[in-house]
Amino acid sequence: MLDQGAAPPVVDTATPKTSALGALVRRKPVERLVAEGGQGEGGSLRRSLSMWQLTMISIGATLGTGIFVVLGDAVPQAGPAVTVAFVIAGLTALFSALSYAELAGTIPVAGSSYSYAYATMGELVAWVCGWCLVLEYGVSVAAVAVGWGEYVNELLDGTIGVTIPDALSSAPGEGGIVNLPALIVVLLAMVFLLGGAKESARANTIMVVVKIAALVLFCTIGFMGFKSGNYADFMPLGMAGVSAAGASLFFSYIGFDAASTAGEEAKNPQRDLPRAIMLSLIIVTALYVLVAAVAVGAWNWKKFEGSEASLAAIMNDVSGQTFWGTLLAAGAVISIASVVLTVLYGQTRVLFAMSRDGLVPKVFGKVSTKTGTPRVNTVIVSLFCGILAACIPLGELVDATSIGTLFAFALVNIAVIILRKTRPTMDRTFRVPLGWTFPILGFGFCVYNMFSLGTTTWVVFGCWMAAGLVFYFLYGMRRSRLATAASAASAEK
Numbered sequence: 057m058l059d060q061g062a063a064p065p066v067v068d069t070a071t072p073k074t075s076a077l078g079a080l081v082r083r084k085p086v087e088r089l090v091a092e093g094g095q096g097e098g099g100s101l102r103r104s105l106s107m108w109q110l111t112m113i114s115i116g117a118t119l120g121t122g123i124f125v126v127l128g129d130a131v132p133q134a135g136p137a138v139t140v141a142f143v144i145a146g147l148t149a150l151f152s153a154l155s156y157a158e159l160a161g162t163i164p165v166a167g168s169s170y171s172y173a174y175a176t177m178g179e180l181v182a183w184v185c186g187w188c189l190v191l192e193y194g195v196s197v198a199a200v201a202v203g204w205g206e207y208v209n210e211l212l213d214g215t216i217g218v219t220i221p222d223a224l225s226s227a228p229g230e231g232g233i234v235n236l237p238a239l240i241v242v243l244l245a246m247v248f249l250l251g252g253a254k255e256s257a258r259a260n261t262i263m264v265v266v267k268i269a270a271l272v273l274f275c276t277i278g279f280m281g282f283k284s285g286n287y288a289d290f291m292p293l294g295m296a297g298v299s300a301a302g303a304s305l306f307f308s309y310i311g312f313d314a315a316s317t318a319g320e321e322a323k324n325p326q327r328d329l330p331r332a333i334m335l336s337l338i339i340v341t342a343l344y345v346l347v348a349a350v351a352v353g354a355w356n357w358k359k360f361e362g363s364e365a366s367l368a369a370i371m372n373d374v375s376g377q378t379f380w381g382t383l384l385a386a387g388a389v390i391s392i393a394s395v396v397l398t399v400l401y402g403q404t405r406v407l408f409a410m411s412r413d414g415l416v417p418k419v420f421g422k423v424s425t426k427t428g429t430p431r432v433n434t435v436i437v438s439l440f441c442g443i444l445a446a447c448i449p450l451g452e453l454v455d456a457t458s459i460g461t462l463f464a465f466a467l468v469n470i471a472v473i474i475l476r477k478t479r480p481t482m483d484r485t486f487r488v489p490l491g492w493t494f495p496i497l498g499f500g501f502c503v504y505n506m507f508s509l510g511t512t513t514w515v516v517f518g519c520w521m522a523a524g525l526v527f528y529f530l531y532g533m534r535r536s537r538l539a540t541a542a543s544a545a546s547a548e549k
Contacts (some may be wrong), residue, residue: 069217081178102428107328118311134301149309151498157330161485164325167409170234191460193403205237214382223419238445245437263394270387281374314402330486
């Protein structure tokens with residue numbers, strides 16, 4: 057709600073005589089965004105999520121990827137200084153999380169940064185942001201699903217002594233035909249999501265508890281094999297290596313963004329979303345740094361090369377038996393599944409919001425009256441992510457996710473500044489401290505990490521953006537609800 061002395065609402069700029077340029081910068085008023093919360097084609101989303109469940113969604117989407125999956129790629133880049141890389145990625149996430157917390161409490165809707173951009177920077181920027189989120193979430197689901205398959209093999213090997221053949225557990229580019237485990241975990245997550253948001257949140261909470269227990273177990277066993285000499289060559293590849301690792305590890309911090317997509321299904325979003333975002337980030341960062349420190353202390357950093365199930369291997373080495381590594385692999389299988397579940401949830405809710413605004417087809421906005429979920433949306437997104445996971449190698453997926461995430465987060469920091477400038481007296485349940493300082497730092501950190509990524513990642517990102525702009529100008533620009541409302545008003549005159 058607004059303070060009594062609030063500035064006049066931002067008006068819909070899509071008037072009958074809006075120019076082509078004006079159409080690109082037309083904004084959707086905050087009040088309209090909030091008023092439409094939960095509304096979809098044929099039904100409405102249900103408000104059933106508590107602060108605890110929102111926090112678990114955030115942790116579920118975050119905790120697991122950077123430790124269970126990406127650590128084997130990050131350590132060879134940064135060496136023992138991977139702990140510093142986690143801190144850099146965490147600081148980048150912290151500044152952006154503060155901005156997310158302010159906007160989530162002010163504009164509690166499903167679209168996350170897409171909706172924030174729509175209210176502050178206009179339709180074209182909102183579309184670009186939403187398109188980045190599609191890349192972020194869709195590719196993230198696929199990347200994590202690929203890592204899940206590595207731990208399934210580790211678990212099978214430790215329990216029954218067999219593994220899934222490479223032909224059925226690796227992407228074509230890695231010597232296989234199809235990554236069947238990666239496809240299976242995405243389809244399993246789809247089944248949970250089709251049951252409803254509350255039911256999915258309960259399953260996720262159980263999986264989060266299991267993953268935290270698994271990481272505490274690793275730290276306990278891994279510390280027994282800690283060797284200070286493994287830290288002797290702390291930064292073998294210099295700060296450039298640490299920066300590159302930090303940029304890749306930022307992929308591991310997108311969970312709080314997933315929590316913000318639950319704005320239309322939270323019981324008290326203005327109060328609970330900011331709290332859930334900040335609490336989850338603190339818990340996750342502490343665990344990431346602790347586990348990375350123990351892992352590098354127990355294993356020479358050169359041994360991490362090519363190991364995507366490194367934590368289980370470390371436990372086997374330290375304990376001298378396979379039992380503990382197998383137990384960790386079992387925990388990782390459950391843990392990583394929760395990341396797939398919650399990130400897939402975020403993807404469907406972003407597309408739901410974009411569909412409601414007319415920028416993507418209406419099928420993504422249809423809500424089942426039985427479950428209160430966008431069921432068709434969920435099936436389409438799950439099949440797409442599952443096929444992507446089955447066919448694309450992990451390394452190529454992670455950096456593509458990072459750059460899309462960083463770009464969207466940079467826009468969120470700008471959105472905070474713009475909304476404070478245009479709506480200074482709007483009621484905010486949370487405010488980023490120190491004025492514009494943290495949003496500016498958040499924007500700077502995001503840009504810095506983006507330029508630490510490789511040329512290939514930028515080429516992929518550029519192609520993705522180009523495809524998105526083509527889609528927007530051919531479809532979304534004309535079918536936007538703001539555009540159709542303007543056309544209807546013009547026809548009446």
